[in-house]
Amino acid sequence: MKIEDFISAIEEEFDDIEAGVLKPESEFRESFEWNSINALIFIALVDTEYDVTITADDIASAVTLQDLFNIIISKSE
Amino acid sequence: MAIFTVPNVRLTGLAGAVPKKEISNWDYDWITMEERELFIKQTGIEKRRVVEGPGKTTTSDLCFLAAEKLMDELNWDRSEVDCLIFASQSRDYILPQTSTILQDRLGLPKTCMSFDIGLGCSAYVYSLSTIATHVSMGKFKKALLLVGDTSSLSTPYRDKSSYPLFGDAATATALEYDENAADMHFNLQSDGSGWEAIVIPDAGARNHFNMETSFKEVKVSDGIYRSPTNVHLDGIKIFNFSLMEVSKNIKKLLKHIDKSIDEVDYLVLHQANKMINEVIRKKMKVAPEKVPYSLDKLGNTSCATIPVTMVTQMSDVLKSNKVNSLICGFGVGLSWGSAWIETEGIHVSDLIIEE
Numbered sequence: 001m002k003i004e005d006f007i008s009a010i011e012e013e014f015d016d017i018e019a020g021v022l023k024p025e026s027e028f029r030e031s032f033e034w035n036s037i038n039a040l041i042f043i044a045l046v047d048t049e050y051d052v053t054i055t056a057d058d059i060a061s062a063v064t065l066q067d068l069f070n071i072i073i074s075k076s077e
Numbered sequence: 078m079a080i081f082t083v084p085n086v087r088l089t090g091l092a093g094a095v096p097k098k099e100i101s102n103w104d105y106d107w108i109t110m111e112e113r114e115l116f117i118k119q120t121g122i123e124k125r126r127v128v129e130g131p132g133k134t135t136t137s138d139l140c141f142l143a144a145e146k147l148m149d150e151l152n153w154d155r156s157e158v159d160c161l162i163f164a165s166q167s168r169d170y171i172l173p174q175t176s177t178i179l180q181d182r183l184g185l186p187k188t189c190m191s192f193d194i195g196l197g198c199s200a201y202v203y204s205l206s207t208i209a210t211h212v213s214m215g216k217f218k219k220a221l222l223l224v225g226d227t228s229s230l231s232t233p234y235r236d237k238s239s240y241p242l243f244g245d246a247a248t249a250t251a252l253e254y255d256e257n258a259a260d261m262h263f264n265l266q267s268d269g270s271g272w273e274a275i276v277i278p279d280a281g282a283r284n285h286f287n288m289e290t291s292f293k294e295v296k297v298s299d300g301i302y303r304s305p306t307n308v309h310l311d312g313i314k315i316f317n318f319s320l321m322e323v324s325k326n327i328k329k330l331l332k333h334i335d336k337s338i339d340e341v342d343y344l345v346l347h348q349a350n351k352m353i354n355e356v357i358r359k360k361m362k363v364a365p366e367k368v369p370y371s372l373d374k375l376g377n378t379s380c381a382t383i384p385v386t387m388v389t390q391m392s393d394v395l396k397s398n399k400v401n402s403l404i405c406g407f408g409v410g411l412s413w414g415s416a417w418i419e420t421e422g423i424h425v426s427d428l429i430i431e432e
Contacts, residue, residue: 036238037119040316044356051360053320056313 001050001076003069010065013045014038024066031065052076079265079414080333083209085216087258088418090251091395092147092426093388094139094225095126095244095375102241107234108300116241121351125244125376126430127229134431136167137175137182139247140223144183146426147249148221158185159217164194164204164224165247165380166409167231179223197275198347198408199265200224200380202416205250205404206263212252222250226379228308231277233294235302239310242350244376248384251424264330265414266322274314275409279305315408319353323407324360327415331403334417338363340401343391347406348372348382357405382406385428392425 007022017032028034039059046054052075054068062068101124102117117123128134140163148155161183163176176191185191190211194204201224208222225247232239278284279291284305294302303309323346331338344363346354348371358368369390371382378385383404387395394400399421407413 036312037115039313040352041119043313043316043320044352047320047356048359053317055317 001073003066006049006069006072007065009045009049010042013041022065024064024069026065027063028065028068046072050076079263080330081206081263082334083206083213083261083263085254085256085258086209086212086261087253087255088250088420088423089253090147090151090424090426091248091384091388092143092150092429093246093248093381093385094142094429094431095246095385096128096134096139097431098127098129100125100127105241107240108237112237119350119352120242121370121372122242122376123373125229125241126246128227128245131230134227135169136165136225136227136245136247137163137169137179137223139227139245139431140179140225140249141182142429142431143247143249143426144179144221144223146429147251147424148183150426151251151424153219153251155184156186157218158189158221159215160208160211160220161185161189161191162194162204162208162220162222163191164196164200164222165226166195166197166200167227168193168195176223183221185221196412197226197379197410198349198382199406199410199412199414201383202263202404202406202414203265203412205261205416206265206414208252209261212254216254218254220252222252224248224250224384225381228377228379231306231308233303233307235294235300236307237300238312239303239308242377244378246375246378246381246385248381248388250384259419262330262334262417263414264326264333264416266326266412268318268322268411271314271318271411274311274318274411275308277306277308315349316353318411319349319407320356320360322413323357323405326413327361327403327405330415330417336417341403342367342401343394343403344368345383345386345391345402345404347408348375348377348386349408350377388425389428392427395420395423395425397422
């Protein structure tokens with residue numbers, strides 16, 4: 001599992017993000033419109049790609065994309 | 078574990094009824110046009126059918142229409158109906174139960190047992206298991222399962238988290254004792270620790286009514302105003318629950334009955350929203366054409382989603398073919414379950430649109 005793949009999956013899923021804009025240190029709440037529907041899309045994306053269900057608490061505890069990726073890795077072990 | 082098999086019961090017919098009033102989420106001006114576009118794209122809910130408002134058409138009125146049509150078209154002798162179950166979260170009255178009102182209104186005999194089941198998203202699977210068990214054990218000639226909801230009555234316009242999701246619908250399912258019928262198989266589960274994820278706090282016995290607060294809409298967050306007699310939805314909790322539990326439940330049932338997912342002709346999911354259902358579909362590795370949707374035109378119709386999807390999306394194939402359906406309901410309670418149902422050439426009435 002590489003964070004680059006995770007980022008490109010996000011860029012593909014969200015139409016309003018241009019490729020190459022997101023970095024591991026990007027704060028996802030600032031990078032694109034973070035509303036309740038986008039949170040659900042994000043949870044669905046992670047579930048489909050990694051077979052991991054992340055919760056509202058997981059998202060609340062994360063600031064950057066790297067944080068989210070770390071949570072996914074820890075949950076998939 | 079509540080995994081069990083019910084023999085000798087044949088599902089012989091299905092009917093559905095919806096209100097006349099159709100609403101488009103494109104016209105939902107409580108949110109911006111961009112938000113509407115995102116909502117429709119992601120939830121898959123474009124239009125909904127809703128009752129005119131409190132005191133007008135009820136779930137039981139719609140059930141009555143569906144049941145009348147179904148019994149007429151099946152040429153049922155009403156004196157042979159031994160059991161009626163009404164499963165809904167929108168009963169006509171706090172008391173009495175709605176099922177007995179329907180028993181009388183439908184002209185069913187006093188020898189017919191009738192009772193209500195108060196479940197929501199899982200109502201169809203649960204109540205089908207209940208009525209099938211009664212038919213099987215009692216060798217009942219005929220039984221009628223009436224399932225529906227009018228969620229629009231508890232979802233206010235100024236709550237963007239619930240208003241655009243729900244439509245109203247009701248259904249009737251005909252069941253008969255038949256020793257040649259294929260077995261039905263069920264896997265039913267519950268987790269009450271999540272009861273607060275979908276709740277109407279007031280108007281029940283716990284909180285009853287507060288004259289000052291029960292009907293007063295207050296701001297919960299941006300775009301969400303509601304009263305304690307409205308439904309409160311915690312979208313992310315429900316989403317997480319659905320993703321974690323639903324596919325596990327289905328897989329366990331299939332394993333128990335020694336069937337593979339490839340033997341399922343149709344996976345009929347509770348129409349929660351497209352995002353949830355598509356993740357479940359992908360987790361189960363089922364092709365899109367095997368997973369029908371009524372969400373786009375009817376929204377999430379709560380208790381009615383599974384039978385109303387079968388009536389509107391699978392009518393032709395159910396009428397002419399032998400079909401293995403895996404049905405699955407999940408949500409409020411939290412309560413969920415799946416069932417393996419084999420049907421062959423059943424009667425499906427055309428969807429009734431209330432006059």
